[in-house]
Structure formats: C-alpha cells, structure tokens
Amino acid sequence: MLTNPDSHITVLLTIGCAALVTYSLRIGGLLLSDRLPQSGRFKRFMDALPGTILLSLIAPGIASAGFWGGVGALCTAICTYKTRNVFLAMLIGVGIVAISRQLSP
Template sequence: MNAFLTADLSVALAIGGAALATYSLRLGGLLLAERLPANGGFKRFMDALPGTILLSLVAPGIYSSGALGGAAALATALCAWKTRNILFAMLVGVGMVAAGRMIF
C-alpha cells in the first residue's frame, strides 16, 4: 500500500469516527432527556446552560478585541436589552467594530 492511500484511509477513518461520536452523543442526549428531572435545581442548571455556552464562545473574542471589542459588546447588549431586536443589536456591534477599525 502506498503512503497516499494510507493517508486517505486515515482521513476517512478520522471523519467517520468523528461523525459516529457526534451522532452517538446526539442520540444519547435524546434517549437520556426522558430520564432527567423536569423541575428543581438540575432543570434550572440545564435552562441556563445555553447562555453560559454562548458566553464562553463570545468572551474570548471580546477580550482579544480589547477596549473596542468591550465597547461594542456593551453597546450590543444594551441595544438588545432596549430594542429586543437581536439582529439590530448585532448590526450595531459589528458596525462599531468596523468603524473603530477604520478610524484606529
């Protein structure tokens, strides 16, 4: 077997393994969801989880953008809170970063 076929096989196995792991986790979540408590502390934890995951994805970007990123994030949050329009709030934040990068 030549090295090219071995590399292709390794890539195919890695992709197949990742796909299998992903769908196994999804199926496991669906099957486990029926057994989880529908109220109490665990439910509150699970309800808050999407927000914490979003924050963990956004916070490093804000931090790495410095003061401009922090100001844009604050403006985005305030705009979303006041207008209740997430798309408009995101446009405000992106516009602030774009304008700031053009100026500075």
C-alpha cells in the same frame, strides 16, 4: 495530496469514527433526556446552559477586540434589550468597532 493508499483508508476511517461518536452522543442525549430530573437544581442548571455556552463563545472575541470591542458589545446588549431588534443591535456594535479601528492610528 495523499499518495499512499493506506493514508486514504486512515482518513476515511477517522471521518467514519468521528461521525459515529458524534451521532452516538446525539442519540444518547435523546434517549437519556426522559430520565433526567425535571425540577430542582439540575433543571435550573440545564436551563442556564445555553446562555453560558453562548457567553463562552462570545467572551474571547470581546476580550481580544480590546476596549472598543467591549464598548461595542455593551452597546449591542443594551440596544437588543431596549429595541428587541437583534439586527439593529449587531449593526451598532459592528459599527462602533469599525469606526474605532478607522480612527485609531
């Protein structure tokens, strides 16, 4: 618990500055989006960016889950590709990892 009144001000100032920086970046992106190239290499890079960000978030989890985490991720990807049902694919992936954890000593 914070007891020093100066620490309350510091916390509020830190939160305010973080909010200001966050929203400045968002507004800046919206204002600059019209000036970015709409074709060529930069457009291809920007089109691929969401997938690379998603992969960078998922890959550490797969790696830390070990072999069966990789098998579950691969089965999830295949099921999503074949059925286009993300919920079913996630259930299969989670099921594979859960069963492997129950069967391992």
